[in-house]
Amino acid sequence: MLQNFFSYILQGVSITIAVTLVALPAGLALGLGLALVNTYGGPWLKRLSAAYSLLMRGVPPVVLLFILYFILSGNVVNLTPFWAGSVSLGIISSAYQMEILRGALLSISGGQMTAARAIGMSRWQAIRNIILPQALRIAIPPWSNEASIVLKDSSLVYALGVPEILRRAQQLSATTQQPMLAFGAAALIYFVLVFLVNRGLDTLAEKTKLPTQAA
Amino acid sequence: MDSPILQVKNLTKIYGQNVIFQDISLDVNRGETIVIIGPSGTGKSTLLRCINLLTPANSGQIFLNGQEITTPEANEDRVRQQIGMVFQNFLLFNHLTALDNVMVGLTKVKKMPKARAREKALYELNRVGLSDRADHYPGQLSGGQQQRVGIARALAMDPSVMLFDEPTSALDPELIGEVLGVMETLAREHMTMLVVTHEMGFAREVANRIVFMEKGSIVEQGKPDDLFYRPQHERTREFLWKITELYGNKEEKHE
Numbered sequence: 001m002l003q004n005f006f007s008y009i010l011q012g013v014s015i016t017i018a019v020t021l022v023a024l025p026a027g028l029a030l031g032l033g034l035a036l037v038n039t040y041g042g043p044w045l046k047r048l049s050a051a052y053s054l055l056m057r058g059v060p061p062v063v064l065l066f067i068l069y070f071i072l073s074g075n076v077v078n079l080t081p082f083w084a085g086s087v088s089l090g091i092i093s094s095a096y097q098m099e100i101l102r103g104a105l106l107s108i109s110g111g112q113m114t115a116a117r118a119i120g121m122s123r124w125q126a127i128r129n130i131i132l133p134q135a136l137r138i139a140i141p142p143w144s145n146e147a148s149i150v151l152k153d154s155s156l157v158y159a160l161g162v163p164e165i166l167r168r169a170q171q172l173s174a175t176t177q178q179p180m181l182a183f184g185a186a187a188l189i190y191f192v193l194v195f196l197v198n199r200g201l202d203t204l205a206e207k208t209k210l211p212t213q214a215a
Numbered sequence: 216m217d218s219p220i221l222q223v224k225n226l227t228k229i230y231g232q233n234v235i236f237q238d239i240s241l242d243v244n245r246g247e248t249i250v251i252i253g254p255s256g257t258g259k260s261t262l263l264r265c266i267n268l269l270t271p272a273n274s275g276q277i278f279l280n281g282q283e284i285t286t287p288e289a290n291e292d293r294v295r296q297q298i299g300m301v302f303q304n305f306l307l308f309n310h311l312t313a314l315d316n317v318m319v320g321l322t323k324v325k326k327m328p329k330a331r332a333r334e335k336a337l338y339e340l341n342r343v344g345l346s347d348r349a350d351h352y353p354g355q356l357s358g359g360q361q362q363r364v365g366i367a368r369a370l371a372m373d374p375s376v377m378l379f380d381e382p383t384s385a386l387d388p389e390l391i392g393e394v395l396g397v398m399e400t401l402a403r404e405h406m407t408m409l410v411v412t413h414e415m416g417f418a419r420e421v422a423n424r425i426v427f428m429e430k431g432s433i434v435e436q437g438k439p440d441d442l443f444y445r446p447q448h449e450r451t452r453e454f455l456w457k458i459t460e461l462y463g464n465k466e467e468k469h470e
């Protein structure tokens with residue numbers, strides 16, 4: 001019985017992971033672009049990206065998800081529940097990732113840019129070769145936090161009927177009248193996933209850490 | 216007749232209401248070491264930053280190898296490749312080893328193949344006496360070693376002129392000598408150098424010409440002996456007297 005519970009819910013893990021693997025990298029790509037524009041762009045680009053961040057951080061993910069699926073989908077674009085959910089989570093996350101990366105970019109001293117320009121690098125070469133490698137290292141710990149938030153927020157797509165972990169747990173709870181077992185199993189699975197992600201990123205942070213101690 | 220490698224003509228820099236320096240003209244000949252001295256806040260560092268186009272001047276012209284670099288058409292990135300710059304606080308790239316700090320300009324800016332860039336970078340590190348520290352990150356190096364890597368990084372680009380912006384001011388006294396030693400060698404190899412420093416010992420021994428700047432203008436310039444022993448202006452005399460009193464004893468020790 002317990003085994004059946006688990007195996008049924010575990011079938012949702014791949015969807016949970018798929019939603020996360022769409023939302024997180026999409027949010028990273030968009031967030032990085034926005035962070036660069038906000039840090040190095042002109043005054044209008046700064047204002048625009050700041051407004052985007054403010055707006056997207058002010059809307060609950062599930063509300064954006066409903067807007068995308070029930071209002072836009074079918075009228076403007078054609079989105080399956082899976083894509084509507086993943087894309088809206090990615091958009092919300094991009095605003096948070098933008099703020100994480102912006103903070104990291106700003107923490108790199110201006111001298112690094114000066115030194116890069118002094119050996120003849122263009123602004124973009126300096127950003128790519130000198131600023132970003134340092135900023136991304138700094139961003140890993142806060143980014144790890146955001147990654148686990150997106151992973152857990154992927155449960156929101158359940159509201160559109162996507163059969164991920166939470167949706168399956170809910171179905172089991174309804175059919176077996178065992179909510180404790182069903183949601184307990186779901187909680188345990190989420191915990192393990194988040195734990196693994198955080199551990200993985202901790203390892204990455206450790207591996208990319210720069211030596212500072214004198215040899 | 217060799218024309219000056221670097222020519223500054225009537226250069227003026229103003230920040231808001233503040234005139235940093237005004238109407239500065241200076242010719243730097245090939246192979247010459249010029250030391251710029253003067254009280255702090257007289258625009259010496261800003262002058263170097265303007266020459267390297269890191270800060271735009273308000274008026275005046277700069278010529279490098281006979282070509283004006285202060286026109287809007289000049290390619291700033293190209294110009295900076297030909298002018299090496301060494302900073303007071305080293306400004307090494309923190310995420311790169313000493314070798315990669317020297318290599319990165321060669322591979323990314325000059326698009327040199329990796330193997331050749333590596334060879335060249337090792338040569339430059341060897342030149343500053345640090346080939347055994349190639350794999351160390353800046354955080355693992357002493358200030359003096361970091362500054363020598365900074366010099367190697369600038370040298371690797373084969374610049375026409377090297378600018379030194381108070382290269383030893385941020386160093387512990389016992390580390391100053393190793394950096395000055397490298398600079399002295401460069402001067403003997405006839406690298407063209409423009410050095411802002413308070414190291415009067417270095418100025419006296421190594422400079423071909425000393426330029427005394429105060430309040431945004433060049434007060435006086437000449438051969439070290441003339442400036443030190445026969446200054447034409449009262450202000451030069453006062454400044455040199457004050458600075459030797461301050462730094463003189465220290466210099467005796469590490470020379």
